[in-house]
Amino acid sequence: MPIEAIANIVVSGLLTGLIYGLMALGLSVIYGVVRIVNFAHGELMAVAMYATVFAFAFSGLDPLWILVPIALAFFGIGYMLQRGLINPFIDRPEHSQFILLLALALVLVNALLVAFGPDARSVFVDYALDSYEIGPLLVDKVRVICAGVAVVACAILFAIFRYTSFGKAIRACADNLLGAQVVGLNVKHLYALTFGLGTACVGIAGTLLSMLVDVTPGLGPAYTLLAFVIVIIGGLGSMVGALAGGILIGVSESVAGLLITPSAKSMFSFALLILVLAFRPQGLFRAR
Amino acid sequence: MNRSVVALLVLLGILLVLPLALDRYLLSVMILILYFAYVGQAWNVMMGFCGQLSIGHALFVGLGAYSAAALFQHFSIVPWVGMIVAVVVCVVMASFIGWLAFRFGIGGTYFALLTIAFAEFTRIGFEHFGWVGGTGGFFLRVTQQDQVDLMQLRGPPILFYYLALALATLAFVVCWWMLRGRLGFYFRAIRDNEEAARAAGVDVFRYKMYAVQISGGMTALAGVFFAFYYNNLFPDQVFHISRSIEIILAPIIGGIGTLFGPVLGAAVLTVASEGINQALSMAGYEVPGVKQILYGIALGAAIMFMPNGIWPVIARRLGFGRAYDGDD
Numbered sequence: 001m002p003i004e005a006i007a008n009i010v011v012s013g014l015l016t017g018l019i020y021g022l023m024a025l026g027l028s029v030i031y032g033v034v035r036i037v038n039f040a041h042g043e044l045m046a047v048a049m050y051a052t053v054f055a056f057a058f059s060g061l062d063p064l065w066i067l068v069p070i071a072l073a074f075f076g077i078g079y080m081l082q083r084g085l086i087n088p089f090i091d092r093p094e095h096s097q098f099i100l101l102l103a104l105a106l107v108l109v110n111a112l113l114v115a116f117g118p119d120a121r122s123v124f125v126d127y128a129l130d131s132y133e134i135g136p137l138l139v140d141k142v143r144v145i146c147a148g149v150a151v152v153a154c155a156i157l158f159a160i161f162r163y164t165s166f167g168k169a170i171r172a173c174a175d176n177l178l179g180a181q182v183v184g185l186n187v188k189h190l191y192a193l194t195f196g197l198g199t200a201c202v203g204i205a206g207t208l209l210s211m212l213v214d215v216t217p218g219l220g221p222a223y224t225l226l227a228f229v230i231v232i233i234g235g236l237g238s239m240v241g242a243l244a245g246g247i248l249i250g251v252s253e254s255v256a257g258l259l260i261t262p263s264a265k266s267m268f269s270f271a272l273l274i275l276v277l278a279f280r281p282q283g284l285f286r287a288r
Numbered sequence: 289m290n291r292s293v294v295a296l297l298v299l300l301g302i303l304l305v306l307p308l309a310l311d312r313y314l315l316s317v318m319i320l321i322l323y324f325a326y327v328g329q330a331w332n333v334m335m336g337f338c339g340q341l342s343i344g345h346a347l348f349v350g351l352g353a354y355s356a357a358a359l360f361q362h363f364s365i366v367p368w369v370g371m372i373v374a375v376v377v378c379v380v381m382a383s384f385i386g387w388l389a390f391r392f393g394i395g396g397t398y399f400a401l402l403t404i405a406f407a408e409f410t411r412i413g414f415e416h417f418g419w420v421g422g423t424g425g426f427f428l429r430v431t432q433q434d435q436v437d438l439m440q441l442r443g444p445p446i447l448f449y450y451l452a453l454a455l456a457t458l459a460f461v462v463c464w465w466m467l468r469g470r471l472g473f474y475f476r477a478i479r480d481n482e483e484a485a486r487a488a489g490v491d492v493f494r495y496k497m498y499a500v501q502i503s504g505g506m507t508a509l510a511g512v513f514f515a516f517y518y519n520n521l522f523p524d525q526v527f528h529i530s531r532s533i534e535i536i537l538a539p540i541i542g543g544i545g546t547l548f549g550p551v552l553g554a555a556v557l558t559v560a561s562e563g564i565n566q567a568l569s570m571a572g573y574e575v576p577g578v579k580q581i582l583y584g585i586a587l588g589a590a591i592m593f594m595p596n597g598i599w600p601v602i603a604r605r606l607g608f609g610r611a612y613d614g615d616d
Contacts, residue, residue, distance in 0.1 A: 095540060100592070107580075273401075274406065
């Protein structure tokens, strides 16, 4: 196999992986602070994808503009979900939380199915077929732009956590819940903000991915699983790990698609997950 | 004999003669209920008794189903022998998963995700496994349906009704017996507080392995039943995560860690799901997905308002307080 073909596949996997990373980052942030595993993560992303498809069809605006209202709307959705539905479950056992979010996922994905049917839809921008030629590499323009936006979104999230006062407060909750309550932080509000930030990530990732893949309701559960695989590989709760795990899975998926068959590519990801859980259960990028 | 034993024997008696009063459709619903009661009981051993959450139990159903079915179809080996092979395969698989996880003390969410990963990995593997049909599915020889051939497990639905009843009853009795013995006390000690159990001298690793092995082996039999009842197997159907979720709903809704919870949960959920089907088709509103939405809402409401399941609430009302959790 020519080395250029492999290089092309790796680069394209890396770019897709950055978007996966953003999606997984949402899951990881929520788990890291609120200690809830969001089993409806991929389903929320599917909702964002449909929102993008329809906003694009009606307004004709570039999805990169649609992205801003979607991010804001998903922040609001996440905030209210945590405040209204999930917060009473914070102290419940894991299987209770799991069933609650599973029920949410079931409702979301089937609401999409009822509303829009099982047919695939897509967002076709006018630069969809353009590509950049960098030396021997041929890279899709859409993929580059989407990956760039994903990186910017991650950077903004990192900055929020690092430099703003409420980011600091959220980290305080994650580090020492009792301490945070003692110094008078409004934990309920901060948890909801965190959940909002996490769902905003997944909203943005959904908008970006809708430019790259065909959108069907069935994507929801598949992306939930993918997000789990990524955060476990990177280390549940670790922000850098989520991003790096996303890139790793993006690359390994596209290489596996080339070497074995495309339908077996997620087998490769699950094998990676099993290896990581077996030999480094805290994840590749997290200290024990 | 105390009240709960009498009540259970009466229930068993009713179930033994019930097929006389049922048509083909209702019989198939009853078979489903008994099937889910059995797998739910098997899953409950691991989660309800020992506190290890598996969301990948379809793995054991699928492996059991494919083992017995492949032996039957390719080598004409009777399912009663295939059953033993299926159990061995699943116990080996369960031991491998348990060993990987418990060695490092992986529990809770991580363990649950590990079980999902194994199930999904195997599903995609079987989709590319040509010897058992791959994505195209694997089909068993079907003979005259009105002849009962107990040896080959070929026959009318009524045969499978009594088979499922036998499985569900056996699982109930085994679990009841297990809860009364050392094994059950060790399991529950680990579930309630692993560190305390260890400090009290329980070999935590070994007993968690037992729980996973027993649960996996029991589920293998459900797989064999599934294969010979439906006569066709598709990796996307038997191994899929939605199958795993179906399995765990009955014990969670019925009452996790209780003996009667899985049975009650299976009955409530199957009746609810069939009822929604009937109601929707009568209303002439058969859009795919509507049923699942209602199901999702019911599930969310159940976990919100009855976090410990339905059975503990009912048991208290009926005065079966001591049957709850098997402490009698």
